[in-house]
Amino acid sequence: xxxxxxxxxxxxxxxxxxxxxxxxxxxxxxxxxxxxxxxxxxxxxxxxxxxxxxxxxxxxxxxxxxxxxxxxxxxxxxxxxxxxxxxxxxxxxxxxxxxxxxxxxxxxxxxxxxxxxxxxxxxxxxxxxxxxxxxxxxxxxxxxxxxxxxxxxxxxxxxxxxxxxxxxxxxxxxxxxxxxxxxxxxxxxxxxxxxxxxxxxxxxxxxxxxxxxxxxxxxxxxxxxxxxxxxxxxxxxxxxxxxxxxxxxxxxxxxxxxxxxxxxxxxxxxxxxxxxxxxxxxxxxxxxxxxxxxxxxxxxxxxxxxxxxxxxxxxxxxxxxxxxxxxxxxxxxxxxxxxxxxxxxxxxxxxxxxxxxxxxxxxxxxxxxxxxxxxxxxxxxxxxxxxxxxxxxxxxxxxxxxxxxxxxxxxxxxxxxxxxxxxxxxxxxxxxxxxxxxxxxxxxxxxxxxxxxxxxxxxxxxxxxxxxxxxxxxxxxxxxxxxxxxxxxxxxxxxx
RNA sequence: GCUCCUGUGGUGUAGUUCGGUCCAUCAUACCGGGUUUUCAUCCCGGCGACCCGGGUUCAAAUCCCGGCAGGAGCACCA
Numbered sequence: 001x002x003x004x005x006x007x008x009x010x011x012x013x014x015x016x017x018x019x020x021x022x023x024x025x026x027x028x029x030x031x032x033x034x035x036x037x038x039x040x041x042x043x044x045x046x047x048x049x050x051x052x053x054x055x056x057x058x059x060x061x062x063x064x065x066x067x068x069x070x071x072x073x074x075x076x077x078x079x080x081x082x083x084x085x086x087x088x089x090x091x092x093x094x095x096x097x098x099x100x101x102x103x104x105x106x107x108x109x110x111x112x113x114x115x116x117x118x119x120x121x122x123x124x125x126x127x128x129x130x131x132x133x134x135x136x137x138x139x140x141x142x143x144x145x146x147x148x149x150x151x152x153x154x155x156x157x158x159x160x161x162x163x164x165x166x167x168x169x170x171x172x173x174x175x176x177x178x179x180x181x182x183x184x185x186x187x188x189x190x191x192x193x194x195x196x197x198x199x200x201x202x203x204x205x206x207x208x209x210x211x212x213x214x215x216x217x218x219x220x221x222x223x224x225x226x227x228x229x230x231x232x233x234x235x236x237x238x239x240x241x242x243x244x245x246x247x248x249x250x251x252x253x254x255x256x257x258x259x260x261x262x263x264x265x266x267x268x269x270x271x272x273x274x275x276x277x278x279x280x281x282x283x284x285x286x287x288x289x290x291x292x293x294x295x296x297x298x299x300x301x302x303x304x305x306x307x308x309x310x311x312x313x314x315x316x317x318x319x320x321x322x323x324x325x326x327x328x329x330x331x332x333x334x335x336x337x338x339x340x341x342x343x344x345x346x347x348x349x350x351x352x353x354x355x356x357x358x359x360x361x362x363x364x365x366x367x368x369x370x371x372x373x374x375x376x377x378x379x380x381x382x383x384x385x386x387x388x389x390x391x392x393x394x395x396x397x398x399x400x401x402x403x404x405x406x407x408x409x410x411x412x413x414x415x416x417x418x419x420x421x422x423x424x425x426x427x428x429x430x431x432x433x434x435x436x437x438x439x440x441x442x443x444x445x446x447x448x449x450x451x452x453x454x455x456x457x458x459x460x461x462x463x464x465x466x467x468x469x470x471x472x473x474x475x476x477x478x479x480x481x482x483x484x485x486x487x488x489x490x491x492x493x494x495x496x
Numbered sequence: 497g498c499u500c501c502u503g504u505g506g507u508g509u510a511g512u513u514c515g516g517u518c519c520a521u522c523a524u525a526c527c528g529g530g531u532u533u534u535c536a537u538c539c540c541g542g543c544g545a546c547c548c549g550g551g552u553u554c555a556a557a558u559c560c561c562g563g564c565a566g567g568a569g570c571a572c573c574a
Contacts, residue, residue, distance in 0.1 A: 015510060016522090036574045074573045130572060137570085138498080171572050182499040184570040192572035211574050231501060235569050238500090258502070259567065271573095312523075314509070318502055319567045326508070326524055336537050343534095374537070405533055424533055432534065474534045496535080 017311050018054060021226055022253050029061025030225045033089065033097070034068045034215065037081040039270040039277075040285050041088045041293040044260060050310040051228050051257070053093035064222055065089050065097035068215065069104045070208045072196045075271055077104070079199050084285075088293045092303050099222070103214050104201050110209045111161065113217050114172055114191050118153050122246045123190055125156040126173045137186045140178045146187065160193055163206040167193045174213075176242050188212060188239045216240040224252050231256035231317050259319040265291040288447035288492060300469035300479030300494040305331035328495040335469050335477060340371040340378065343434045343460040344442065344472040344491070345391045351417045353388035353410065358418055364388050369406045381463070386437035390417070391458045396431040403428040405473065432473040434460045442489035444478060459489045469494060 023029065031052040035045055056063040065086060069077040082102070090096050103110075117123040126133065126145040136143050160170050172191040180186050190213035197203040209217070215236070219227065227237070237254050244251040268291050276282055277290075286294035296306070309327050313320075354360055364385035371378040390404075401420065403409050409425050410417035442459030445452060462470070462480055469479045476496035483489050 034574085038574085068574060071573055074571085126572095133572095134570085168572060180499090182570075184499065186570095189572060194572085208572095210572075215574095230568090232568050233574090234500065236574095238569095256501085263507090312509075316502085316509075318508090320508065323507065323525080329524060332536075339536090341534075341536085369533095373532075373534085403533065407533085428533095430533055471534085471536060474536080476536075 017314075018051070018058060019255075019315060021055060021059065021255075023059065024225060027059075028223070028225055029056065029059040030064070030223050031056055031061060031228065032064040032066050032219070032222065032224055034066040035085060036071070036075055036270070037067045037069050037077045037085055038075040039078050039274045040081050040084040041092075042268065042270060042273070043262060043265075043291045043293065043296065046092050046293055046306050047257065047260065047310045047313075048229070049089050049092045050307050051315070053089075053095060054307065054311055055226065055228065056098075057095075061225075062098040063093075064099045064101065064224070066100075066218065066222075067102040067104070068211060069102060069198075069200070070210070070214050072194045072198045072208065076196075077199050078274065084294070088297075091297065092293065092306055094303060094307070101218075101222075102200070103209075103218065104198055106218070107201070107205050107208075109221070110191075110214055110217055111205070111207065114207075114209070114213070115154070115157060117174075117247075118157055118172065119150060121150055121175070122243075123172050123174050124148065125153045125160065125170050126187075126189075127156070127170050129168070133187075137178075138183060140186070142178055142187075146173075146175065161205075161207045163195065165193055167195050169193060172207075174239070174243050174246070182235070182238065184235045185238055185242060188242075190243075212236050212239045213243070216243050219252060220244070220247075220249050226253045226255070228255045228257070228315070231258055255315055256317050257313075257315050258317045261319075261321045262291055262324060263321050264324040287452075288445060289450060289452065298479070298481075299492055300335070300477060301327075301331050302334045304334050308334075324495075331495070332477065336471065337375075338372075339469045339471040339477060340381075340465060341369075341373065341473055342381075342462060342465075342470045343432045343439075344444065344475060344478070345393050345432070345434050345439075345458040346455055347394035348391040348458040349394045349397050349415075350436070351390050351392060351412065351415050353385070353390060353408075353417050353419060356419055358416070361388055367407060381460070382438070383435045383460075384437045385435050389436045390433050391436060391439065392431055392433045401425075401428055403430040404433050405430050407433075434458055440487050440489060442491060444491040444493055445481075446493040455493075459491070462489060 021029065033048050033052045035041065053063050067082060086100060114123060124146055126143060128143045128145060133143060156170060159165050170193060171189045173187045174190050176185060176187055178186050189210055191207050191209045193206055194208045195206060234256065241251045273290060277285055282290060285292050286298040288295050288299055305327060309330050366382050366384045368380040368382055370376050371381055399412050401409060401411050403424060408422045409420040409428055411420055438461045439458050442457050444455040444457065446455055465480050467480060469477055471477050477494035478491045479494055481490040481492050
């Protein structure tokens with residue numbers, strides 16, 4: 001029997017962008033992006049920023065930037081990362097977060113919440129060692145601590161927060177059903193003891209919440225309606241849902257994305273990058289060999305390309321491998337529109353232009369070339385040819401006929417280029433070049449895998465494009481990083 | 497070992513909820529051609545996929561069962 005409704009269904013329609021969220025009756029949408037500030041953002045993090053902020057835009061909702069900085073030992077916060085992340089969030093999403101909070105400055109709230117839950121018997125203090133507990137948990141057995149009365153638990157709790165118990169000596173657990181099929185969820189740990197100082201709040205607190213607890217309490221307090229996160233946090237959702245059940249709270253809608261691997265970068269984690277940066281293996285967090293947002297930005301990526309890229313990927317739970325090329329192709333299309341053209345000559349070779357009959361000329365005057373071939377309204381660049389001394393790349397050098405782009409057909413003999421015709425002859429190879437009168441020495445930083453190349457060359461004058469991305473004729477995109485006192489230009493390579 | 501997630505072309509992705517309009521969408525990559533005084537941008541064409549095996553059904557990418565493969569969690573990390 002054919003379902004008559006099926007005939008009206010619109011299938012095979014390409015869904016564009018983000019999926020729809022389930023929206024509550026109040027139409028409220030509150031999301032959060034919650035990184036650990038143990039370093040600035042990586043490319044992977046940018047997915048979280050984009051997805052959450054784009055959902056907020058789509059539903060006129062709010063996004064909270066929350067620093068989950070409750071670990072002082074394994075992944076301790078980096079003080080400078082807070083402001084970097086806040087700034088990067090704004091750059092990537094194009095908007096300021098509606099609220100910025102730090103878990104470390106809200107410790108009183110979490111500790112109070114924990115104490116309340118211990119009093120109600122929802123949580124208990126467990127004095128077992130991690131390995132002892134693991135053994136019991138795996139066999140679905142309760143440890144002795146679980147059965148102790150609330151009064152005893154509160155005494156232990158007080159001792160914990162006063163620093164009377166060493167690290168590892170006790171932990172607060174959420175009491176769950178020990179017969180849960182998933183061992184990860186059985187009496188999961190909520191708070192633990194840390195005596196190492198926190199870089200922001202010092203050693204005022206001896207007991208710190210773990211992610212699952214802190215996040216659970218905070219999401220509820222902030223009225224978060226939707227959580228979008230990596231599927232590696234699925235068990236986190238399950239743990240938190242158990243806690244919400246005990247407290248009779250409503251758990252937010254949760255969506256996941258799968259693991260993303262960028263093929264052009266090896267296995268990087270924020271911790272490992274931090275170590276290398278602090279070791280001096282890299283010039284900084286924005287070293288172009290690094291998969292950090294800072295590096296992409298420095299090279300000249302547009303934030304728009306990141307937004308489009310992640311939105312188009314959507315929220316599939318598949319684990320995927322992405323070549324950087326797919327982000328780059330998006331970026332090229334976006335920045336081509338406003339990237340002025342300039343000439344950069346690698347391995348320069350000096351030539352002298354002469355007139356048709358081979359005479360040297362004292363002053364050729366100037367030629368004018370569009371800053372952008374498709375948008376003449378962007379103006380022209382003036383090339384003063386002076387006495388005719390120019391540079392072409394050694395790689396392009398060959399005796400015989402060739403077209404100097406936007407100028408003339410020439411015949412090269414030795415270091416002389418005789419003008420054959422100003423008009424272009426069809427089928428002549430075209431090369432880029434630069435007049436020595438309005439060019440200067442330049443160096444371009446190029447990341448090649450794990451190596452950095454400083455490519456020396458001669459660069460056409462840039463007149464006022466500091467910080468901008470340019471398209472280098474016949475090469476690709478690069479960004480102007482600076483000009484030294486001596487006039488030497490520094491470039492950084494973006495992509496082809 | 498226990499628990500969970502995911503399998504559509506080289507890489508991603510749409511379609512799977514509710515079986516038919518799907519000889520399967522779009523992008524990227526690749527190949528070929530066009531425009532262009534750049535190897536850029538732009539335009540046209542081509543290539544190429546439903547993990548495997550059963551089952552249900554007139555009809556399966558879609559539903560059921562069983563495999564297989566990849567990934568994640570089982571941290572007093574986030």
